[in-house]
Amino acid sequence: PAFRRGLAKEAGPRTVRQLREAEEAAPVFQYAGKAAKRKDRVFVWGFCYSGALGVPSFVKPDVGWKKPRRIQPTPYRLETEEKISSAACGYGFTLLSSNTTDIIKVWGMGLNKDSQLGFQRSIRDRTKGYEYVLEPSPIPLPLEKPQQTRVLQVSCGRAHSLILTDSEGVFTMGNNSYGQCGRKVVEDETYIESHLIHQLKEFDSRVVQVVCGQDHSLFRTKKGAVYACGWGADGQTGLGHYNITSVPTKLRGDIAGVNIIQVSSYGDCCLAVSDEGDVFGWGNSEYLQLASVTETTQVNVPRHLPFKIGKIKEAACGGTGNIVLTEEGNVFVWGYGILGKGPNLIETAVPEMIPPSLFGWSDFNPDIRVAHVRCGLSQFAALTNRGELFVWGKNLRGCLGTGRMEDQYFPWRVTVPGEVVDVACGVDHMVSMVKSF
């Protein structure tokens, strides 16, 4: 008779049939459905002490034993309530804006000593304002129709900021000692804790892009005209003189009558791209930015730059170097500083192409193209059509986001967990808008 224990099951490997049945009976988990949407995120990195990154625990840690973080060397996620559509980095402060129809459309963080973030009322003393804003705080705008107007774009300069709306013109705030806010210069005006936000409406047509240089402002209208105001000692206002302008005035020179589709500036040099693919420049030329047309170091009238590199799609100006993107997807740099072609290329007056293999192009991936180029004060950024971000230039206080503190002499990938849609470069920090996978 066979001995059966009766209580326990027989030992031995499970048969193939048993395994298959167990597998089919296992529950199926669903992590993402067919309609799963990709989320929009904001990543920041760079110098933290100014508060420009918007994470208060970097400057004032939550726990007593932690030390304040001076530099955030790799991208750090910034939690925002709304989807951010436009961001701009100034000199120690950041503006984020969303094109929602809610009341609060713009948030700012960082330095506020010139009220470049508007009046941020202090909680402790209701009459005083904050000098440093450590987390994204709403900026109240004096809109006529706050629930219908949308904010399209923001831009930041050294100590002033511009906010572009779709139907109510441009709002300016911050330092106005050179008229960069578009209003008359008031002698001995105190800019700290100022409630004044100026509104600019008189242009020939609707303003579609606003750009801040260091102490000047540029406005591009729908008809293709460019207006400027602010400091002009380097000719960056392009109005034919080297004085201050406090009212936005239309630029003439080589761009009179030309339909400009993009303007760019960050330091004291300015570039404009026309719809036919030509590039025009004016402003500071001490670093050979405009040396291809003139020997003078300041150009106060827009001049056409005759480069034979193809039709130009996008241009960006930095403090000492310039970068353009052509229709074929090639990137050209010129100027002074770390331009991205190794440590040997320090300065050039004629644009030099950066080889596409540095952006990931190879025989295996022949359809990688650079889609956008951006410039900070001494660093460059390029976005490819695959959503990768490449940076190079001087790594001032960790602003490149590579995780290392050394300067980067050729384009280097920044590891961001997502597809980078847009990036804004500042002096010592950067903000990027990213779509999750």
Added chain:
Amino acid sequence: MAAVPGGLFAVYKPAGVAWGRVREAVETQLLRELNAAAAGRAPRQHVRFLPAPAGGDGGATGLVAAKVPVLADHPLVRGPRFRRLKIGAGHRLDVKASGVFVLGIGDGNKLLTDLYNCHLTKVYTVGGLFGKATDDFSDTGKLVEKTTFDHITREKLERILAVIQGTNHKALLMHSNIDMKTQEAYELAVKGLIRPMGKSPPIITAVRSLQFALPEFQLEIHCLHETQQYLRKIVHEIGLELKSSAVCTQVRRIRDGVFTLDDALPRTQWNLQSIRNAISDCQLKVKTELEKTLGYQDKSNLHKMDAEVAHTADS
């Protein structure tokens, strides 16, 4: 006459067999053939004075000269001519994987070390299946979880592959131990020749999706310093990143440095003549590759030595 061949050749390792068994099978087959060829050698003859066959009644001991084979040459005394062959293996393949497996015979074993130091990329065809996660990342393991996968599209997969390539490209540059601030590093980066020439963690240089038919998919992966289990782990991680799960069904090496699938001998051709032909076919390819890679490295080693000498002279 039956000389042992010397050189490198590639063999197609089938799945389900350990690499050691493949090496022993090739060795056994070669030994069999070499011994059979050597056995045809006629034994030496020598003259011995043997006693004549005794005719009549004993006593008459006449010696007759006769040419007899030397006993020492008898096959049963000597034994087989070859008892072992020096066959070395190149980059190994584990039991479940299949594909090109490089072996070296005799003098070719020295070239094996040189080939290893070249750090050339290997190409694999990796097949995966969405919807399952197992403990050893392959479809024969114990089931851990089942998930849905109908939200996965080819575009999402390509996006993940682009990210993998990006992070691995960065790892490639970082582990190659070159100072990023030199002009030399910039020029190598432009040409795409930066590679880690020493030990490094597994790095994937390129990925591409070949087929995509839910739930199956197939990838072509070019990698360095990898193991097949690492590739299965990558498939599992791709599944996780796509918010589902994946197991690896097939890992097949289609290229190992300069040896491709065309050079790999199938099991029916594991004999002496085919191996000799394979060695002579691949000889030139291997030589040029070694000179190209190690020749450059010798030059850069000389540069480093000169720089060190100059530095010590200054300080």
